[in-house]
Amino acid sequence: MSTILITQATLVNEGQRFEADVYIKNGRIEKIASQIDQAADQVIDAKGQILMPGMIDDQVHFRDPGLNAKGSIATESKAAVAGGTTSFMDMPNVKPATVTNAILEEKYVLGGQTSWANFSFYLGATNDNIEEVKALDPNKSCGVKIFMGASTGNMLVDREQTLTDIFTYSPTLITTHCEDTPMIQAKEAWYREKYGEDVPMIAHPEIRCREACYKSSSFAVDLAKKTGADLHILHLTTADEMALFEPGPVEGKKITAEACTHHLWFYDADYETLGSLIKCNPAIKKQSDRDAIRQAVIDGRIDIIATDHAPHTWTEKQNKYFTAPAGLPQVQQSLVSLLDLVHEGVFSLELVVQKVAHNPAIRYQIIERGFIREGYWADLVLVDMNRPHVDDKANNLYHCGWSPWEGHEFKSTVMTTIVNGEVKYHQGQFAAFTPGQRLLFDRRK
Known part of the structure; x- marks a missing residue:
């Protein structure tokens, strides 16, 4: 070389x-x-x-395999590299879903052929694949992903005993999407009754409400404490949830938290101009929530900043509320958006580097990456x-x-x-x- x-x-x-x-x-x-x-x-x-060390993005949806109308490992990793991301961890809700170790290894082959950046892939949990979870090699994959709300296909894990088993027996870090599905469904029914199919986009943070987030996140934290699991909760969105996490350095923590760039940037007033383009799950909420998450980054309650990069076609995003998909693309803008917050005095540059490079490397125990060190x-x-x-x-x-x-x-x-x-x-x-x-x-x- x-x-x-x-x-x-x-x-x-x-x-x-x-x-x-x-x-x-x-x-x-x-x-x-x-x-x-x-x-x-x-x-x-x-x-x-x-x-600075390259960004390590622990949460992306690059849509490979099976959803290539939206994106691919090739296209999205190239955009990520242009944006300053050098490593990423990709989610399992693709086609076929990454819910067996055999499928997981097939995805690694694809990554090795097409990814511009370094890569790892999550094994997705389901209500019936506990044996696959137990068999995962903890030194070769980033972790297990549990959708405790808002998922596609067979990937919603909503049985309490199944969750307890995964938290008890997972050989590696568990990451969770935390929202309470029954609460969301009740809100959807109420808004559909009121508006029919013409629900305004500004209703999204009320439908994907803060109560649904807190109920699920607090349950996950309690379960991790009960079982001793290594838990990392993804894309937190409410001020209320910040109290669930301890401030301070990431080292030694068994329960950690993540915020995403769009939840640190946008707030509910932006639905007026951007509408479905910022529809995502969990939802972008109030300015007070955004500001509380920013403060939690500073305090160390939020340990990692990632993206949840989730591209959808422009045509899909033009649909009405219930059919416009949730998710937005951002790996090309993630680092520079955080640097804008440095310019604004919200974060220091040293803190951004810690949250996007050092802490992901520490929390995921990545070998020899995430720092500028000899060797x-x-x-x-x-x-x-x-x-x-x-x-x-x-x-x-x-x-x-x-x-x-x-x-x-x-x-x-x-x-x-x-x-x-x-x-x-x-x-x-x-x-x-x-x-x-x-x-x-x-x-x-």
């Missing part, structure tokens, strides 16, 4: 900010020093740019914090062809993304395709 020398970069890593050169060889970071005088196949002058894989991103760009359709890389940020001027730009020591993206141009690597985990008992 080629060698790369990055010079005069401002590193943001492990709570520190300092200028240094970085030398990369055989895919790994060989040396970090104030000045490196060593020949390299490629030299990148990064003066004035921020160098670690060179998964790196260079960002110009003061180079604005407008999000527009011409530069959109998603298969679905749209973004909820379209027209917004971001204050920062991802300049270069390096995956496994290879420059995959540089100043708007992609290198020839080479696949990312399967993530590996160190979960020795």
Whole structure:
């Protein structure tokens, strides 16, 4: 493999900010020093740019296999790399659903053939696949995903004994989507009675209500405490839920929490202009909820920031409330949207790096990624914090062809993304395709 020398970069890593050169060889970071005088196949002058570890997105829906009208591992991982994501973990609600270890391994083969970034895939839980969960190799997959509300097909797990068994016997981290389905169904019936099929989009956070979120999240937390399970609750959306989690560093926690970029950015007033484009599950709620989640990121109650990237076609999103699908694409905008919040003074740059790179690596126990350290894989991103760009359709890389940020001027730009020591993206141009690597985990008992 080629060698790369990055010079005069401002590193943001492990709570520190300092200028240094970085030398990369055989895919790994060989040396970090104030000045490196060593020949390299490629030299990148990064003066004035921020160098950070690449984003590790622990929650995406890249739609492979079987849902390729919406996206694919190839298209969405390419967009992710352009956005500064170097590793991702993909969800199991595809066709066929990833609910057996055999299907899971088939998906890994697909990832190894088509993914621009490093990858891992969840095994999905069902009401009747506990033996598959028990057989999962904890060092080769990111975890088990449980849809405790709002799922497709056979993936809603709503039997209390089944949930107890999964929490008790899962050999690895459990991640959950927490909403209470009966409460949501009751709300849907009430709104359908009132509006027929013309339910306004602003009703979405009332239908996917805060009570349904809290009831499910609090049950999951209680069950994890009872069983001793390793639990990570995804995409939290309410101020009420923040009290369920302990503040402070991620190290040593058995129960952790995640927020998504869209829940840190949008709030219910945005339904007026964006409508179904920001319809997602759990729903974007009030400004006070958004602000509480932001504060929880600062306090350490929220340990990880991810995306829940979930593309749907433009045509699908033009439907009325009940038929417009939930989910939005954002891996290309996720990092720069967080950097806008840095510009606004909401978060520090060091905190963003912690939540999108360091903490996912720690919580998932990923081997040798998520930090700028000698000997670690060179998964790196260079960002110009003061180079604005407008999000527009011409530069959109998603298969679905749209973004909820379209027209917004971001204050920062991802300049270069390096995956496994290879420059995959540089100043708007992609290198020839080479696949990312399967993530590996160190979960020795």
